[in-house]
Amino acid sequence: MKKINFLFLKKIFLIFALITVSHAQQININRIESMPDFPSPYEMRDWENVAFGYDSLVYNLSLTGQYLPLISLNTNTINYPEHSSFRLHTVVGTNFPNSAEAINVLPSVIGASLIGIDKSNQNGYNFVLMCEEWFNKNNGELVYLNHPSASSGDDWWYETMPNVFFYQLYDLYPHTGDFDYQFTTVADRWLEAVDSMGGNTVPWQVPYMNYRAWNLITMQPLTTGVPEPEAAGAIGWILY
Structure with missing residues (x-):
């Protein structure tokens, strides 16, 4: 397995930093300057309470009613068949209740964990371990993708962000399941x-990244569609 060249990564981040410093300028706009730094009246929403409420709603397998529950268990796993996984509806009223996106599932586990909910042992379920189903092991992609069996090479967003979220999850729950292998393999x-x-x-x-996406199987770019070279930031974050 190829080892990470940390000197190369440091140089990438140094270049990003130099570019940012050389181009960033603060321009004073009179109208903006006349606005208060802290508006009054102002009420901050209790986001911690919102997060608790969201978790108790979305992860409740016992709810009944239209479009409910919003979660279901997946016992037909393909990447880690030795244990089950779960699904969350991407939107309420979805026409695809058996489809679950990593960009929705992983952040929900991370967000709940940040407010003190232990998602590795919640109501008898280890939702953290279940998340590794989105590591596309069976098809050889060997990264986290938006679905358990997906293909890279379509859109940088759906191919980088699941891995960013996984690294956040790993930081909160290190050494879970196959996480150590996934951490270095990604x-x-x-x-x-x-x-x-x-x-x-x-x-x-410097690598050329002015593409729409990158296929990790063929190691070839997607040159059609709107280029998304800003994905270099996500890749740099992953490699750092």
Whole structure:
């Protein structure tokens, strides 16, 4: 397995920092300057209470009624068949109740954990362990994707953000299930992609990322559609 070149990664972040510093400027706008820094009256919503309420609603398997419950168990797992997983509706009233997106599921576990809910042992379920079903192991992608059996090469957003969320989840629940293997494998896969995009340390070469997406199986770009080179930030975050 290819090892992460930390010197290369540090250089990438140094370049990002230099670009930001050289281009960032603060321009005073009179109308904006006349506005108060803290408006009055002002009421901050109790976001911790909102998070508790959301978790108690979305993760309640016993709810009944139209569109309820919003969660279901998945006993037909493909990446880690030794244990079950779960699904959350992407939207209320979805026409695809058996489809669950990583960009919805993983943040829900992370958000609840940040307010003190132990998602590794909630009502007898280990929702943290169940999240590893979104690591696309069976099809050889070997990264987190938006669905348990998906293909990279369509959209940077859906191919980088599930991995960003996984790293946050790993930080909260290290060494869960196959997390240790996934943690290094995800980084190795994206480093291989950066190398294939032309990134190099000796001689120094910045990778070309002005694409819509990158296929991790063929190591080829998607050149049609709207380019999303800002995905370099997400990849840099993952590799850091």
